[in-house]
Ligand SMILES: Nc1ncnc2c1ncn2[C@@H]1O[C@H](COP(=O)(O)OP(=O)(O)OP(=O)(O)O)[C@@H](O)[C@H]1O
């Protein structure tokens with residue numbers, strides 16, 4: 403799939419933007435603070451219905467305005483789809499080909515976009531919740547069921563923690579909660595485990611192509627992973643919950659579940675978080691993102707769009723060229739830079755250049 407056009411109204415620093423994209427390579431160039439990332443953010447928003455930078459959608463509305471609109475035409479094979487999103491203070495309407503999409507999960511599966519930006523290094527270096535968010539967003543893009551199961555699970559977890567805090571004595575209620583909790587938790591474990599297996603189909607090969615280093619895998623760290631016999635997940639988790647119950651009454655928090663999941667990056671038996679160089683870490687996260695793209699290609703039969711925010715300033719010459727070879731294969735790529743001199747001439751001659759100044763397109 404690829405974005406054919408984009409219209410923004412009162413989104414971030416844009417009053418009214420109209421833009422057509424090249425199906426292949428697009429370079430958004432402009433000085434700091436002109437609105438380059440804002441464009442990528444709006445494209446990310448089309449796919450995920452949220453910003454990659456902040457959780458409060460109202461921040462995206464242009465100062466002193468009451469709503470924003472995003473419109474885009476998206477081409478896939480012979481179809482031209484139209485997406486329209488209107489965000490008023492606190493309400494959002496999403497239209498796909500003129501039909502309002504009321505089920506978020508179904509919509510999330512429709513448009514496949516992968517974004518890479520320098521702060522994604524936090525997927526490797528940051529806290530486990532960033533890695534869980536990565537898994538949740540990536541799996542939701544290929545499986546709408548996952549999003550619904552995760553929502554159900556989060557609701558159950560919240561109810562269970564509230565119950566623990568209340569110190570109420572209602573064994574029947576807790577047993578019922580736990581039954582559903584274990585049900586949803588085991589599904590999440592299995593889906594995450596499968597997704598991580600799929601990443602490992604691709605990540606070593608990609609890492610080798612970009613970094614010239616053999617061997618990279620990610621390892622799922624989870625209650626599920628510790629089980630020898632995975633088919634006993636429900637019984638094992640239930641037994642664990644019963645064992646933890648007295649401790650939980652003190653803390654008011656559920657001890658075991660997918661809310662504790664994590665994963666690590668391993669190369670030649672070492673953990674990249676502790677021993678990797680900055681460049682290796684960055685390469686590993688880029689490889690993770692490309693693996694995500696390969697999964698969308700192989701298991702959904704869709705070529706996702708790549709948004710690359712200021713990545714070229716971060717890699718050395720050889721890695722940069724390796725990366726360019728990768729991204730110029732069959733993706734639509736929309737990338738940003740403050741300086742065209744940081745980008746190879748070959749890429750520039752193939753690309754549509756979009757110059758941005760203070761929320762407007764200039765020149766061309
Ligand atoms: N809600 C808003 N209303 C108006 N302007 C906004 C809003 N949110 C952000 N901006 C403006 O958008 C600009 C930042 O845009 P953006 O993050 O896209 O910059 P950039 O071109 O990517 O810069 P850099 O090269 O530094 O990453 C800032 O000038 C900021 O003040």
Ligand SMILES: [Mg+2]
Nearest residue numbers: 438439440711
């Ligand atoms: Mg930026």
